[in-house]
Amino acid sequence: MGDLMEPDLISDLPQSIIESILTRLPIRDAVRTSILSSKWRYKWASITQLVFDEKCVPFCSDQDFDEKSLIEFITRALFLHEGPIHKFQLTTSYLQSCPDIDQWILFLSRNDIKELALELGEGDWFRVPASLFRCKKLTHLELFRCELDPPPSFKGFLFMKNLTLHQVSVYPDVIENLISSCPLLENLSLSYFDSLTLNINAPNLKYLFLEGEFRDINLENAPLLSSMSVAMYMTDDNFEHFEQSSSCNFDKFLGGLPRLETLTGHIYFTKYLSIGYDLGKLAITYDHLKVIELYQVSFEDMKEIYVVLRLVTSSPNLEELQISGSSNALVAMEAPDLDLWEKESHSKCALEKLKHVKMTEMSSVPHEMEFIKFLLCRSPVLERMSITPCVYVMDGRLNMLIELVRFRRACSSKIKL
């Protein structure tokens, strides 16, 4: 029976605390608190965050049974819930497209949903119902493996701040319209679209994450962008298309981003930027750019080197630089245009704040060496430079080491190999 004189410790805490406790429990445990005592009977029913995943229902190896039990669990939980629902997240591989999901979204659209995340299983992609576009207050939307087709009357999510679309099948102009019709959009993440041509017009955009095969990206209006991470997979057709285009990708992409603070480029990013590059005068300096991370930079392509140089030299406040090379050592050994570095050595740019440099996958090709020399000369406050040779380079490492140590340094820094 228990000690009747012991006071109840927890039931009288304010609802906001109870809610924060219950939202930190898995949904199944939260619902089970309803049998603890009479006060706890419906405490769970007013939590505003519902996160469902496969742990909601006990696992049974029968696929259909799992699916049905999960559907029933979610339906019942929604039915018993009262009050607004601000967050709904469903991550499961049991469900693919099924009509119950449409009903849940309809229910949520009537309950002031603000954050919605749907990740369903591989299989038939789920077709987003029209009721999703009626969720006026939506601020976060994450969709995985869906088909998106907004109705013509859709005017945009006025409060949308975070948009994540991963493997979503849409018409290209739909995405553009979607982005431009969300005026408060701050965080955009697009992954695995096929051959997308995109004009991004988002005046409040701060974080951009792109991954996939993009044909053409044009950040025409994103002045506040502060962090960008791009991974461009290029197929051969894309590349051909690029060869023919005459506009400078660098300007198109990075031209209008004065507030950029972090730039991360994966895979073929520098290659993409190098297309159409002309050696013209720089238009803009990136005063806020502090961190640059570039992967798969090929130091055998002059254009890419120019791109990297330009980035580095137009960021006077750069603090951290990380470059990962991908040169084909044999090809790059015969390096033309080494006099480029001579020219550069006369320029007066100094990387006054550069503290950490990390070069990985170095194949000790001449241009890489020159680049490292360049950096060492120009960085008075450099604290750490770590150079990791590429694993394929067996011989020549010792030579590289000796050369590196001989470079003139602008400061007393450590070189870590």
Next chain:
Amino acid sequence: MSEGVMAVVKPEMKSYIWLQTADGSIQQVEEEVAMFCPMICREIIQTGMGSSKNYAISLPQRVNPAILGLILDYCRFHQVPGRSNKERKTYDEKFIRMDTKKLCELTSAADSLQLKPLVDLTSRALARIIEGKTPEEIRETFHLPDDLTEEEKLEPLRNITDDPRIRLLNRLYARKRKELREREKLKNVEVEEERVDERSVEDLLTFINGGDGESKGSRTNKNKKKNRRRRDQPKNSSSEANGNHNKELDALSPAFHDSGASPSKSTKLQDSTSVSFSPKLDFDDADIDDDLDPAMKEELDREVEDFARRLNSHWPDRMQEILSLGQERRLLPMSINGDGSRRYSTAALSGLEDASMQFAATEAVEKLAIFSLQQRVSIFVCFNIIQMQCFILWESMYSGMKKMLEKRRKTENSRMTTWANMLILFRDCCLLLLLLVTFQP
């Protein structure tokens, strides 16, 4: 004045804020530590209080001095800007190690002071405590009163899968709930009981072939329980409208419990997976005569044969058999019962017929339900048989004892009947187990 004194005593010229807790005690705290707390910060800025002992900021009621000390320690650590995230995390983990009572008080106090990082930390700790525990453990940890009625606890579990066994359980719980309610109602209705008791006593007496009329009075109390259940069952059969399955169960139960008192079916069925039965019968002074036993034996044998047949036959046929069996069984008490029970049986029969028709209709719809239904009915049958035998066993044992005590007659007979009954019981238990094994889905 006191402030001046204080300034002299403390050489480092730090400024202090005075805080007063609800119980009246006043503490002083370094200013930057206190300012970490938004509520205190606001108070200082808006009202200018806290600068001296007389004008101490009064804290909300939920903050007592010990907890205030803890909170100030927290603030003192975290307001130093130079700490790394790792350091802060380590400190937090150590800080949060306290007993549950203190943790709850700390949460409450931090919330009233609007110290959000601490509220998050404590909420996380409480959630970690609750996660994975059984309800009893949670109740014990937080001293929650276990004040949900049995009814409410037995309510169908909302978030359970569609396991047919669970569905069965839910229906049984629903019936038990009803019974509880009936019991509550009938506790108040004393007058009616008397009349009905008469009949049931007759019934009993004739059934066990005993003529002990001496303790009718005392018997009524005991019979009340049994009688209530008898009344409940047919009531349930007529009133339950959720699903043909329920109806079927209810309809069948009167068919099988006429052998005497039967405790609530739901208790029996609750233990469907474990064969345990609790005969809640305490009949006294029931003279059981040996003559009855052969007749009983015959009937039992018949039932068991039917039962075995049922194990092998197809469901619709079985349905017919049950119907016929029900009608056969009706014959025995029909002759004994008064008018009252007649009406029960007709209700039961009609229920059965309805059930069979409805059942045929739904057979095509839900295979899984049929399967579990079969299982259920078979278990029902078994349990009834076993129940009956328990009763008889008990009767024989009791009567044997009584005879031994009072008349000192030969007790071998009664002992032998006891043993015979036990054997029959054992046989049926084995049959039941066999049934369960064969019917495992």
